[in-house]
Amino acid sequence: MIRLHVPQTLFPGAALAPTLDQSRYLTQVMRLKAGDLLLVFNGVDGEWRCVVAEVLKKGVILKAEDQVRPQTHGPDLELIVAVVKKARVETIVEKAAELGAKRVRLAITQRTNAERIRLDRLDAIAEEAAEQTGRLDVPVIDEPVKLEAILDTWEDGRRLMFCDETGGAPPVRALASPSPSGEGERKPWSILIGPEGGFSPEEGERLRALSFTTAVSLGPRILRADTAAIAAMTLWQAAVGDWDRGYDRD
Structure with a gap:
C-alpha cells in the first residue's frame, strides 16, 4: 500500500491535506481516487490507514481511520x-x-x-x-x-x-x-x-x-x-x- 509522510497530528477522523506535490503523486502517478486507501505516518503517532475523502482541483483531502502500527524508533x-x-x-x-x-x-x-x-x-x-x-x-x-x-x-x-x-x-x-x-x-x-x-x-x-x-x-x-x-x-x-x-x- 502507498505510504505518505505528513506533518499533521494523526487521530481517528483527522482531516489531512497533503502538499501539492504529494497530491499530484497520489492522483496523477498512483491514480488514487475518492474511497481509495493508503498509509500515513508523521514520526510521532505511528502509522495510520487513511482514505481519500476528496479529490480537489489543487489537492486532495485524506481522512485518518485507524492506527495500524504504534510508533517505534530504531537505534540512536x-x-x-x-x-x-x-x-x-x-x-x-x-x-x-x-x-x-x-x-x-x-x-x-x-x-x-x-x-x-x-x-x-x-x-x-x-x-x-x-x-x-x-x-x-x-x-x-x-x-x-x-x-x-x-x-x-x-x-x-x-x-x-x-x-x-x-x-x-x-x-x-x-x-x-x-x-x-x-x-x-x-x-x-x-x-x-x-x-x-x-x-x-x-x-x-x-x-x-x-x-x-x-x-x-x-x-x-x-x-x-x-x-x-x-x-x-x-x-x-x-x-x-x-x-x-x-x-x-x-
Whole structure:
C-alpha cells in the first residue's frame, strides 16, 4: 500500500491535506481516487490507514481511520559525513535513511571541497526513502558544520565509530568489544566518514585520541565516500544494530 509522510497530528477522523506535490503523486502517478486507501505516518503517532475523502482541483483531502502500527524508533545512530560531490551526498542521505540512521550530519573537514548543498532536496530524498522502507520516522539532515565544532560539542555518552583510512581494527571485532565506559551496546552511536582526500594528519590524531572513539578499517581498498558510508552502516547494523531483533527506543 502507498505510504505518505505528513506533518499533521494523526487521530481517528483527522482531516489531512497533503502538499501539492504529494497530491499530484497520489492522483496523477498512483491514480488514487475518492474511497481509495493508503498509509500515513508523521514520526510521532505511528502509522495510520487513511482514505481519500476528496479529490480537489489543487489537492486532495485524506481522512485518518485507524492506527495500524504504534510508533517505534530504531537505534540512536547518526551518520557524520564530510561534504562531497552533490550526487554522492544525495546517495549517502538516501542510503542512510534506508539503513536506519536517525540523523545525518554534514561535516566540513580541512580537506573538504564543498559544493553547494540544498537541504530541502536532501530532506525530500530522506522522506521518500522513509516512505519506501516502512520506517515510522524520517532522519534529520543537518546543515554543514566544521568537524572541529562537532567534536567540541560532542554529546556525553555517545560513541563514535571512526572509519580511519590509515588503519584500525576490523569493524565487527571492534564493535563487539565492551565500550570504554562499560555501558551496553544500545548507547547512542555515530559513524564518521571522511572526505575524498581523507582526514588531515591533525584531524586523524585528534580523532584517535578521543576517549569515545572506536577506530575501524573498512578493508584494504580505498572506498568512495558513499560506498564507505553504506559499508560502515551495514557493518554497524550487523554488529550492534537492530537487524536481529525488535528495537523500541521510546
